[in-house]
Amino acid sequence: MKLALIGIGQAGGKVVDALLRYDRSARSSFVTAALAVNTARADLAGLELIPPDKRVLVGQARVKGHGVGADNELGAEVMAEDVDEVLAALDDVSSTEVDAFLVVAGLGGGTGSGGAPVLAHELKRLYTEPVYGIGILPGRDEGGIYTLNAARSFQTFVREVDNLIVFDNDAWRHTGESVKQGYASLNEELARRLGVLFSAGEVTDGQVAESVVDSSEIINTLASGGVSTVGYASARLERRGGGFLSRFRSSSSDVDDGGAMNRVSSLIRRATLGRLTLPCDVSGTERALVVVSGPPETLSRRGIERGRTWLEEETGTMEIRGGDAPVDSDFVAVVVLLSGVTSVPRIKELQAVAIEAQREGQERDATSADNLASLLDTDDELDALF
Numbered sequence: 001m002k003l004a005l006i007g008i009g010q011a012g013g014k015v016v017d018a019l020l021r022y023d024r025s026a027r028s029s030f031v032t033a034a035l036a037v038n039t040a041r042a043d044l045a046g047l048e049l050i051p052p053d054k055r056v057l058v059g060q061a062r063v064k065g066h067g068v069g070a071d072n073e074l075g076a077e078v079m080a081e082d083v084d085e086v087l088a089a090l091d092d093v094s095s096t097e098v099d100a101f102l103v104v105a106g107l108g109g110g111t112g113s114g115g116a117p118v119l120a121h122e123l124k125r126l127y128t129e130p131v132y133g134i135g136i137l138p139g140r141d142e143g144g145i146y147t148l149n150a151a152r153s154f155q156t157f158v159r160e161v162d163n164l165i166v167f168d169n170d171a172w173r174h175t176g177e178s179v180k181q182g183y184a185s186l187n188e189e190l191a192r193r194l195g196v197l198f199s200a201g202e203v204t205d206g207q208v209a210e211s212v213v214d215s216s217e218i219i220n221t222l223a224s225g226g227v228s229t230v231g232y233a234s235a236r237l238e239r240r241g242g243g244f245l246s247r248f249r250s251s252s253s254d255v256d257d258g259g260a261m262n263r264v265s266s267l268i269r270r271a272t273l274g275r276l277t278l279p280c281d282v283s284g285t286e287r288a289l290v291v292v293s294g295p296p297e298t299l300s301r302r303g304i305e306r307g308r309t310w311l312e313e314e315t316g317t318m319e320i321r322g323g324d325a326p327v328d329s330d331f332v333a334v335v336v337l338l339s340g341v342t343s344v345p346r347i348k349e350l351q352a353v354a355i356e357a358q359r360e361g362q363e364r365d366a367t368s369a370d371n372l373a374s375l376l377d378t379d380d381e382l383d384a385l386f
């Protein structure tokens with residue numbers, strides 16, 4: 001599947017960099033265009049793989065390249081003011097080369113949190129291709145403002161995109177490690193999962209899949225809308241004698257042997273029941289997609305079928321697509337995309353924060369109205385005196 005990636009804010013830019021790194025190392029070429037947008041000049045300069053002419057500084061007139069300091073209303077305003085500059089950087093991307101747009105942002109800060117929904121809205125207005133979001137939730141230890149930003153931005157972002165794939169930093173923090181210490185490994189983890197998913201169907205090294213996952217299957221799975229989460233599991237392969245290439249010359253009787261079948265079906269279970277990018281109860285899933293990637297002889301169709309049947313029971317949905325993606329690798333990897341998940345404790349928690357913030361805002365407004373009324377009363381009394 002061919003994607004145009006747009007990373008907004010620091011987290012967004014770094015995740016897009018990580019996706020480019022995956023794309024190059026796996027020689028998968030699912031990235032057609034990659035763009036970084038930020039209000040902070042230094043964050044753009046710190047990126048590695050996004051070409052310098054595809055790094056767009058917005059809000060210069062307002063914040064002079066110094067960032068918006070976690071003010072996501074300001075982040076939204078500067079994006080709205082400078083959105084034409086961002087769209088101009090996408091001008092050379094022909095929509096025939098792109099199957100979808102992917103807008104990536106950390107939802108706890110200011111630039112990405114405020115800007116991503118605004119840009120997604122514009123992209124949807126201008127292009128017919130789907131616009132997906134990748135939203136990164138803050139760690140609980142990052143403080144109230146990050147949680148509040150994420151709570152507000154999440155609600156808007158999910159409305160503006162065709163599907164929001166969520167990564168919860170909090171669920172991925174290693175014990176004793178702050179979220180910041182682990183960013184590089186978190187980004188690599190997310191890039192690996194999305195990389196396997198989106199590179200499915202893109203021909204690598206002339207390998208042909210038995211039952212290809214093409215872009216329309218990814219699009220149909222994500223068409224449930226709402227929120228998605230991604231699971232992953234992999235197994236290292238034992239090298240057989242006769243050198244690396246001999247694995248690709250195995251006879252057809254090896255192709256669907258019991259070992260390969262069990263390996264694939266158990267990887268599908270592990271990917272689903274292991275740590276998801278956004279932990280949730282999988283029984284509230286609307287649609288799912290399974291991608292099994294590895295050397296051709298390890299891609300057992302019966303294993304995929306068995307895994308799909310199990311996933312149908314586990315998720316309660318019949319809308320499960322699946323297929324393989326042959327690659328020259330020492331691993332078999334499985335990605336499970338669970339789309340339209342509804343039973344997500346972390347989202348419920350954020351919604352409660354958003355409702356509470358709205359209630360406090362209304363109370364504050366009501367209190368200021370009361371104060372105003374009492375001031376008016378005083379004025380009336382004063383008027384009465386004179």
Ligand SMILES: Nc1nc2c(ncn2[C@@H]2O[C@H](COP(=O)(O)OP(=O)(O)OP(=O)(O)O)[C@@H](O)[C@H]2O)c(=O)[nH]1
Binds near residue numbers: 110
């Ligand atoms: N997974 C991941 N999360 C990140 C990364 N960098 C920052 N974050 C998270 O993203 C949120 C902050 O967003 P940033 O992207 O730094 O902020 P910004 O959008 O640049 O906005 P401002 O700095 O306020 O202008 C926090 O919750 C961070 O934990 C990263 O490289 N990977």
